[in-house]
Amino acid sequence: MKLYAPETREIDCSQTRKNVAKWFDVEYSKYQRLASLPLLPNSVLSLAPARSTAHANTAEDRTVSRANAKQVLEFVNAIIDTLDERSQKIIRSRHIQKLLSWQVEEIVNLSRPQLYVQDCKACAQFAQTMDMTAGTNLAAYKETSDNER
Template sequence: MRLDPPDNREVDYSKTRNNVTNWFDTEYSKYQRLANIPEISSVRMSLAPKSTVHANGIEDLTVTRANAKQVLEFVEAVINSLGDYKPFLEARYIKKLQAWQIEERLGFGHSQTQNRIRKACALFAQTMDMTAGTRLTAYKD
């Protein structure tokens, strides 16, 4: 296994935060929807000929649900790895709280909260880029 050297370019926090926001709004919410597809009802016995098309559809849906749940668990693990920045990312993107609500709950002022959310986004993006192959981190030119 070969590890690439760390990227020494300067992170563009604003663009990275936009990328992370967009990822949570599109990809993460898609995985949440897929993981929450209702369970398939039990198989009913019939004398009718076996329908492989229907069986494959049920199997595909089950695999899709399992994959989506796995992605959500992976993202949760990445968020849990953020240490002191975890509550900021979780509050903003998982619980969908507004900035003033985060400030109130976590006891930080506006600028401190915004700085910590930006840093949390950068750490999340870099971790996802290294482990999941995403390209969420933006760099200054």
């Protein structure tokens, strides 16, 4: 097993939070939709163009894609479970359930400025773990000058 040195640069929490929010909006939501699709017999539905390859939309391909999406969702939930309780609540309520800020504030009992700080921290932890385990590039880092190195 190869271990990689931990990142030593200072994390840009604001940009990382934006990256994580976008990832949940775009990627996570795709996996949610795909995982929730019902299984259909092969002869019932094919939206693939007539000229596509013969196996492009087979029932087996759809089943494998659906199973993969479910595994991704389970993996992401496992990563969220490694966070402290408050961070879990923030990620789930704000980024997965898409609750409004005031609703999240009530759930975690924080003021809006406190919620922003805690959301940034939760997103940073989530992003770093996703980057290390899944190869994403969610964590953003502050630029360092040559004098700081």
